[in-house]
Amino acid sequence: MTNRIERLNELDSYGVLNHKQDEELNDLAKIASLALNVPIAQITFVHDEFTFVKANIDVVSTESIPGRVKRRESFCHHSIKNPKETMIVNDASKDSRFINNPFVNSDPHIRFYAGKPLTTPAGNPLGTICVIDNKPRNLSLGEKQLLDILSKKIMAYLNNKRKLLNQENKIIDDALRLQNLTDRLPVGIFQLDKSNQNNLRFKFLNKTMKEMCPSVNTNKSSESIEILFSSIYPDDKNRFINHLNESFDNLSFSNIQFRIKKGNNCAWFAMKGNVERRTDGSKTFYASIRNIDNQIEYEKTLEQIAFDISHVLRRPVSSLSGLVNLVDTKEKLNKKELLEYIGLVKTVSTEMESYTRKLNDIYQKKKEIITNHNKSYT
Known part of the structure; x- marks a missing residue:
């Protein structure tokens, strides 16, 4: 008997309970349908109240089984109770568990069902790969083995996908931590990209840049460099632009002092940074700006x-x-x-x-x- 909370938590960790189509799972369900010569093949995931049909191959029903069904009406709900076994129902109309089931008494008029649980390395059943027919039948030993193989293939795919999902989540978390860290620094930090067409765009701006340069909008990560140029004191603007262009042209270290407008006044700032050339020929400027009025x-x-x-x-x-x-x-x-x-x-x-x-x-x-x-x- 698996732990309910543990099973649900692990199911959520796979990120499969969404409405996006998954071609890989559809293909595996289609293999099951063709290989076992059944009209319906599904890959399902059983949550707390609903069973979610992630892949559904249905070649005969006039009405497709919906994307999710109530758990108590789901055959797969019964199948996952024995994670290591393939549950086979030869004729659902004669099985006490399903006599009153709406999918037995109406479209698609299920008679035959065979479901192999999709079990995680921790032993928790997530759902099933199942095949369905509207007439009674049985599975041969070879057909059962085929369902076993497909269930392992599905879990191998899901496990790899979860690893990628975890890596993506880690990258997102690391990016958020880095953003929070840089936003708390007393200096402005930015990444400025220069395309092969000489277009300058901010790729990254920390919160302090907004405080230093009122024209900078930190909610738009690809703003034009003009939002910085417009903040520079007029007498320093041309000198700043020439210095920046020289750094990009020569891939040289940048170190310049200039003034930024603060209402009717201005404040002194110092910018330091390095330029790198990318493999596609574009260039990136990594720099910091700090207030040096006290200096x-x-x-x-x-x-x-x-x-x-x-x-x-x-x-x-x-x-x-x-x-x-x-x-x-x-x-x-x-x-x-x-x-x-x-x-x-x-x-x-x-x-x-x-x-x-x-x-x-x-x-x-x-x-x-x-x-x-x-x-x-x-």
Whole structure:
């Protein structure tokens, strides 16, 4: 006795309960019909409430058996109770299990039925391959062996198909995980394809690209490059396009800084990436884009520090240097002159300390501005 839940779970894992036609199963059912000389041959899968007819070869019935039937009206429901045996009903009109069955008392007027369960490697019967006739008959030993062979062929096909299905599902799951991962990165990531006709199309965009470039629509994976070009600050656009074309032409590493419009303002970004040539001659650009406003602001701050040191502190430093030179020319200093020079040194020192404090206040404010700016992009 098989476990009901386990059997149903394994049946679902094969992905056969859909409305798509399967030519391979149809062909195997047709072989059964021709080889056993019966008008009807089916491949069925028994679920909880319904039996699904996946392949149906019916050459005489005026009304085909529907794509699914109620399980309690299904002959195959009885067949799967003994997964290792072929169930044979010689005359259904005389079998207590089927006397009141609608498929016995009306079209297709089933009399003969033989069903071999389709059993998984785990021992769970999924359904049957069965042959049906509207007149009583029996199966020879050779005909039973043929049903056995066909059932094994069907399961071999279904097992291979399930492996492919599992691989496809794994690829889809991996792609979703990768998408979720890239969407959480603080940098924009994209794949840009260039056809042999020089058409540029985005093949992949992560969510961060939408946040960086308002014109980018991440719901359309094959958008034109124009959605990025339209976001670039006008003064940087031609330089960016020329750089991108050069990377594609030379298959060279890309490294460029440019600005993207942010309402009435703009923000600095850096793009890095590589170009690969495909076997068909087309090219693919894999790249990342990140906001570098903080880096630009930091570089400006360093330049300001250098300017301040060079200009603001120049006067007190020059004053100290002059005092040193003046003292150096004196062979001997009296007490009055010494006190005077000390006073001058104190004045210069006080002035330098005042300048230093002002610089520190300025840079502290700049640091706060940079920190607040970075938070706005996280």
